[in-house]
Amino acid sequence: MTEQVAERRAGVTFQSPPGVAVASTGCDPFGYVGIEAVLDQMRRKAIKTGFDFNVMVVGQSGLGKSTMVNTLFKSKISRKSCLPNHEEKIRKTVELLSVSHGESPFPVITAGSLPDLMGPFSLWEPIEKYINEQYEKYLREEIVINRKRRIPDTRVHSCVYFVPPTGHRLRPLDLEFMQRLGKIVNVVPVIAKADTLTMEERQDFKQKVRHDLEVHGISVYPQKEYDEDLEDRLINDKIRENIPFAVVGTDKEHQVNGKRVLGRKTKWGIIEVENVAHCEFTNLRDLLIRSHLQDLKDITHNIHYESYRVRRLKENSADATGFSALTSLNKTMVKVDVESQL
Numbered sequence: 001m002t003e004q005v006a007e008r009r010a011g012v013t014f015q016s017p018p019g020v021a022v023a024s025t026g027c028d029p030f031g032y033v034g035i036e037a038v039l040d041q042m043r044r045k046a047i048k049t050g051f052d053f054n055v056m057v058v059g060q061s062g063l064g065k066s067t068m069v070n071t072l073f074k075s076k077i078s079r080k081s082c083l084p085n086h087e088e089k090i091r092k093t094v095e096l097l098s099v100s101h102g103e104s105p106f107p108v109i110t111a112g113s114l115p116d117l118m119g120p121f122s123l124w125e126p127i128e129k130y131i132n133e134q135y136e137k138y139l140r141e142e143i144v145i146n147r148k149r150r151i152p153d154t155r156v157h158s159c160v161y162f163v164p165p166t167g168h169r170l171r172p173l174d175l176e177f178m179q180r181l182g183k184i185v186n187v188v189p190v191i192a193k194a195d196t197l198t199m200e201e202r203q204d205f206k207q208k209v210r211h212d213l214e215v216h217g218i219s220v221y222p223q224k225e226y227d228e229d230l231e232d233r234l235i236n237d238k239i240r241e242n243i244p245f246a247v248v249g250t251d252k253e254h255q256v257n258g259k260r261v262l263g264r265k266t267k268w269g270i271i272e273v274e275n276v277a278h279c280e281f282t283n284l285r286d287l288l289i290r291s292h293l294q295d296l297k298d299i300t301h302n303i304h305y306e307s308y309r310v311r312r313l314k315e316n317s318a319d320a321t322g323f324s325a326l327t328s329l330n331k332t333m334v335k336v337d338v339e340s341q342l
Contacts, residue, residue, distance in 0.1 A: 049150065051153075052152070052153035052154070053157055053293060053296075053297065054134075054153070054154060054155060054156050054157050054158075055069075055156070055157065055158045055159075055160060055288065056127070056130075056131075056156045056158070056159045056160070056185070057069060057159075057160045057162065058127060058159055058160070058161050058162065058177070058181070059161060059162025059163070059164075059192060060162070060164060063162040063164060063192035063193060064162075064192055064193055064249045065162055065192075067249040067250060067251060068160075068162075068190075068192075068247060068249035070249070070251040071249040071250060071251060071262065071273060071281065072284075072285055072288070072289075074251075123173070123177070124176065124177050124180050124181065127181065128180060128181070128184065130156075131155075131156050131159075131181075131184050131185050132184065132308065134154045134155045134156060135155060135184075135304075135305055135308040135309070136308075136312070137154060138151060138153065138154070138155055138305065139305075139308070139309055139312060142309075155300055155301075155305060156185050156300070157186065157296045157297050157300045158185070158186045158188055158221065158288060158296050159181055159185045159186065159187050159188065160188050160189075160190055160284075160288075161174075161177065161178055161181070161187055161188065161189045161190070162190055162192040163189055163190065163191050163192065163209065163244060164192060164193075165191055165192060165193050165194060165196050165197050165205070166205075167197060167201050167204070167205050168205075168208070169208050169209075169212055170208075170209055170212040170213075175212065175216050175218065178213070178218045178220065179216060179217075179218050182218050182219040182220060183219070184304055184307075184308070185300070185304060186221040186296050186299055186300060186304070187218075187219070187220045187221060188220065188221050188243075188245075188284070188287065188288070189209065189213075189220055189243060189244035189245075190244050190245045190246070190247045190284060191205065191206065191209070191244050191245070191246040191247065192247065193248065194246035194247055194248055194279050194280075195248045195264060195266070195271050195278075195279070197246070202246050206242075206243075206244060206246065209243075209244050210243065210244075213243075220243060221292075221296070221299075222236040222239055222240065222292065222295070223299075224236070224240075226299055226303065235291075239283075239287060242280065242283060245280040245281075245283050245284045245287075246279055246280050247279055247280055247281045247284055248264060248271055248273055248278070248279040248281060249273065249281070250262055250263060250264045250273055252264075252265075254270050256270055256272065261273075261274065261275075262274055
């Protein structure tokens with residue numbers, strides 16, 4: 001007697017071929033395989049070795065970048081002056097130390113703070129330079145003959161850009177910033193201090209920002225062209241509809257209905273940071289940490305870093321070709337000079 005036997009375990013389908021009888025033995029030929037245990041192995045490996053995830057926060061002074069990072073990771077950040085040998089009344093954050101998460105350093109964050117985003121000079125140049133320097137550092141470690149088993153990753157995986165809550169359209173400098181950074185890093189725009197806007201003003205401003213981004217062809221995360229399948233597209237479309245996130249940051253807790261919640265106390269009441277009816281902080285946190293962390297790392301490595309690597313290798317190849325041609329020309333000139341003397 002022939003029979004069809006199909007069993008799905010851990011995403012693997014086993015099926016007996018047509019016309020082949022399945023003999024009855026003392027053991028089940030289609031028993032537990034254990035392929036799904038690979039996920040547990042990967043998890044234990046990640047916890048044991050740790051991993052790097054670097055976030056840069058960019059925006060003018062006073063928009064609450066440090067407070068927002070404190071809120072995201074529930075950890076105090078280090079603060080020091082941006083300029084060496086320069087005293088400032090209000091110090092700007094330039095570096096965040098690693099935040100401990102079990103046995104894994106999660107994450108290592110690099111934060112940048114800008115001046116007041118005003119002035120004729122190119123404020124984006126030091127940020128572009130820093131991001132490219134991290135790519136260069138990783139590339140140099142990668143191309144050596146005896147490279148490290150695990151290359152330290154200081155590349156910026158996400159850049160959270162803080163838009164001031166003006167209620168109007170994006171400023172020319174904001175557009176220029178995001179247009180340049182969007183080509184080399186994953187940019188996530190957020191509206192800072194969203195509690196200064198009414199709900200109607202917030203929605204209107206978000207729509208204006210999305211319109212400006214589309215009109216000027218600015219690429220922000222998640223990018224449509226990197227959606228891998230229909231499921232990703234559906235998930236990311238919902239995120240794109242909410243970009244930029246209107247966020248409120250605080251590191252203080254308050255008592256609300258018998259519960260301790262993170263919030264900002266005003267004379268009208270308490271703005272609960274983790275309440276989606278009050279602000280979109282949880283959407284930003286979920287994007288950066290809970291749902292898209294690995295995708296941010298993958299796009300950084302496979303798209304942004306790969307583009308930089310190809311460009312640098314082409315430059316080195318062109319330099320080597322030019323040097324070879326110059327050497328050949330010099331040899332020819334020397335040969336002609338010797339023959340003329342003879």
